[in-house]
Amino acid sequence: MSSIARTITKRLQSFAFAFSGLGAFLRSEPNGRIHLVATVAVIILAVVFHCNTGEWALLVIVMAMVWCTELLNTAIEKTMDHLSPDIHPRVKWIKDVAAGAVLVAAIAAAVVGGLIFIPKFAA
Numbered sequence: 001m002s003s004i005a006r007t008i009t010k011r012l013q014s015f016a017f018a019f020s021g022l023g024a025f026l027r028s029e030p031n032g033r034i035h036l037v038a039t040v041a042v043i044i045l046a047v048v049f050h051c052n053t054g055e056w057a058l059l060v061i062v063m064a065m066v067w068c069t070e071l072l073n074t075a076i077e078k079t080m081d082h083l084s085p086d087i088h089p090r091v092k093w094i095k096d097v098a099a100g101a102v103l104v105a106a107i108a109a110a111v112v113g114g115l116i117f118i119p120k121f122a123a
């Protein structure tokens with residue numbers, strides 16, 4: 001196999017691993033399924049209310065922030081459970097800070113969602 005073909009194959013494998021990670025997250029984490037339902041609901045609302053390009057862009061950014069922080073938070077939780085299954089104050093600190101990242105993203109998403117959809121509901 002040529003080196004270009006090897007590089008392309010490796011990149012495609014990386015995508016496959018990333019998609020399989022997303023699938024594992026959705027299968028094993030109830031939070032993942034909640035995010036999926038919330039994401040579909042937001043997309044339906046954005047279509048129904050004819051959101052403009054700027055509104056779509058903001059919604060995509062905040063939804064991606066919530067997904068990314070939740071995925072990383074879950075990976076951190078699993079890492080800590082694997083490396084340090086016992087109760088430890090440092091593990092608590094790490095997990096709580098990682099959960100804080102999700103909270104920040106969720107608050108930003110709620111604010112953006114409110115700014116976009118509340119006036120549309122009110123109209």
Ligand SMILES: Nc1ncnc2c1ncn2[C@@H]1O[C@H](COP(=O)(O)OP(=O)(O)OP(=O)(O)O)[C@@H](O)[C@H]1O
Nearest residue numbers: 031073077084085086087088089091092095096099
């Ligand atoms: N090994 C540990 N030592 C000390 N505190 C811990 C430990 N594991 C969990 N905790 C505490 O319990 C909280 C919940 O941790 P857990 O790993 O159960 O996450 P979770 O409830 O599954 O979170 P999520 O809802 O995001 O999936 C942590 O934020 C932390 O405060």
